[in-house]
Amino acid sequence: MSGGLSRRGLLGGGLAAGGVALAAGGYAAARLGEDAAAGGGEPASYPFRGQRQAGIVTAAQDRLHFAAFDVVTDDRDELVELLRLWTDAAERMVQGQSAGPVGAVNGAQNLPPDDTGEALDLPPSRLTLTIGFGPGLFEHPELGDRFGLSDRRPEALADLPHFPADVLDPARSGGDLCVQACADDPQVAVHAVRNLARIGFGTVSVRWSQLGFGRTSTTTTSQSTPRNLFGFKDGTMNVRAEETAALDEHVWVGADDDAAGGWLAGGSYLVARRIAMTIEVWDRQQLGEQEQSIGRFKGSGGPLSGGAEDAQPDFDLQGSDGPIMPVDSHVAVVHPDRFGGARMLRRGYNFVDGSTDVGGLDAGLFFIAFVRDPRTHFIPLQTEMARNDRLMEYLRFTSSALFAVPPGVREGEFVGQALFA
Ligand SMILES: C=CC1=C(C)c2cc3[nH]c(cc4nc(cc5[nH]c(cc1n2)c(C)c5CCC(=O)O)C(CCC(=O)O)=C4C)c(C)c3C=C
Numbered sequence: 001m002s003g004g005l006s007r008r009g010l011l012g013g014g015l016a017a018g019g020v021a022l023a024a025g026g027y028a029a030a031r032l033g034e035d036a037a038a039g040g041g042e043p044a045s046y047p048f049r050g051q052r053q054a055g056i057v058t059a060a061q062d063r064l065h066f067a068a069f070d071v072v073t074d075d076r077d078e079l080v081e082l083l084r085l086w087t088d089a090a091e092r093m094v095q096g097q098s099a100g101p102v103g104a105v106n107g108a109q110n111l112p113p114d115d116t117g118e119a120l121d122l123p124p125s126r127l128t129l130t131i132g133f134g135p136g137l138f139e140h141p142e143l144g145d146r147f148g149l150s151d152r153r154p155e156a157l158a159d160l161p162h163f164p165a166d167v168l169d170p171a172r173s174g175g176d177l178c179v180q181a182c183a184d185d186p187q188v189a190v191h192a193v194r195n196l197a198r199i200g201f202g203t204v205s206v207r208w209s210q211l212g213f214g215r216t217s218t219t220t221t222s223q224s225t226p227r228n229l230f231g232f233k234d235g236t237m238n239v240r241a242e243e244t245a246a247l248d249e250h251v252w253v254g255a256d257d258d259a260a261g262g263w264l265a266g267g268s269y270l271v272a273r274r275i276a277m278t279i280e281v282w283d284r285q286q287l288g289e290q291e292q293s294i295g296r297f298k299g300s301g302g303p304l305s306g307g308a309e310d311a312q313p314d315f316d317l318q319g320s321d322g323p324i325m326p327v328d329s330h331v332a333v334v335h336p337d338r339f340g341g342a343r344m345l346r347r348g349y350n351f352v353d354g355s356t357d358v359g360g361l362d363a364g365l366f367f368i369a370f371v372r373d374p375r376t377h378f379i380p381l382q383t384e385m386a387r388n389d390r391l392m393e394y395l396r397f398t399s400s401a402l403f404a405v406p407p408g409v410r411e412g413e414f415v416g417q418a419l420f421a
């Protein structure tokens with residue numbers, strides 16, 4: 001079966017030429033429909049290959065399935081083979097094709113299908129698959145340097161420190177590999193992670209995963225600012241795709257950043273933090289207290305010091321009781337001016353994982369940020385936030401991980417190939 005057909009074109013096997021043409025026509029129509037729905041001129045699908053991995057500056061989609069994997073082999077060739085297989089499958093799935101060339105329903109009756117089938121008939125849904133490498137791939141705490149990679153580990157790629165007020169679940173933290181699947185349809189994102197896990201059976205196992213909805217960031221100037229589960233606009237001051245100089249300064253790893261990490265040049269670091277929000281406590285706070293905690297108005301998203309959403313906060317402006325922008329408000333605590341101008345590209349999602357055992361919502365923000373160096377662009381902010389941020393009263397950090405995200409995959413290569421050269 002041709003690799004160029006969409007999943008929908010594969011149904012029924014052995015289609016006559018006219019049937020194929022019809023299927024392809026349906027696909028094109030779906031793409032046009034998606035284009036319109038996506039808004040802002042975003043394409044209906046993103047290629048897996050390119051200068052950068054998609055899923056970083058790509059306009060943030062609405063849904064997330066994030067998975068961290070343990071590598072369960074100590075054979076370097078098996079790891080490389082997995083990355084080859086993942087590259088092939090990812091390239092297919094982001095185009096709306098099945099994970100393998102045969103597809104969900106056209107294979108032999110006596111073999112498991114090379115695609116699980118739940119995304120049959122669904123368009124690409126702007127799926128992006130972003131793959132990262134955790135510290136354990138280079139030097140595992142129990143298994144050591146399984147793959148002969150320890151001398152290629154960039155210094156910045158180390159487990160994040162324990163921050164004050166972290167209540168981490170170790171089983172839901174860390175990981176040797178990660179896959180960030182983002183799409184406008186949750187079924188497409190889940191299908192992608194499921195098939196990558198299926199392909200990796202015997203080489204990797206899923207350590208933990210997280211579903212997310214309702215992006216809490218804006219990564220292009222054409223996107224409007226969404227709201228998080230506290231009801232506030234989130235993503236206002238994010239680094240955007242169009243800010244190419246800021247991306248070079250704050251998001252992309254430079255060629256000279258690390259002697260051992262040359263393979264990561266043009267890539268980035270992905271910080272993941274699952275943050276449970278005590279929704280019921282928050283909901284009982286007065287509007288004024290909520291706005292003082294964030295430092296912005298809930299309606300407009302503008303800073304309390306005045307102006308529209310995109311106005312710069314004035315931290316010196318005084319009210320009768322001190323600064324109008326409370327010094328312990330979230331935007332005051334994490335403002336780049338306090339960290340030598342360090343910015344980050346945030347790309348998080350809301351989550352609701354059912355209810356807690358006392359009947360509250362098990363809900364929060366799955367924080368994802370891409371940074372050039374976590375030591376300068378994340379750790380100092382998180383430390384300060386944990387110590388001094390008024391918002392902390394309503395937050396519990398339950399999961400934490402750091403991954404190095406290699407640059408984009410060139411034609412004929414597999415993801416992260418330079419690391420194994
Ligand atoms: C350590 C990094 C950060 C964590 C963790 C974090 C959690 C978190 N944030 C909100 C809500 C908002 N954050 C906003 C801005 C903002 N947040 C961070 C960093 C972390 N946030 C930065 C760097 C910034 C931008 C600061 C600036 O440049 O001015 C905002 C304001 C709107 C915006 O700019 O996006 C909100 C709202 C929650 C609820 C949360 C944990 C659950």
Ligand SMILES: [Fe+2]
Pocket residue numbers: 330334
């Ligand atoms: Fe924030």
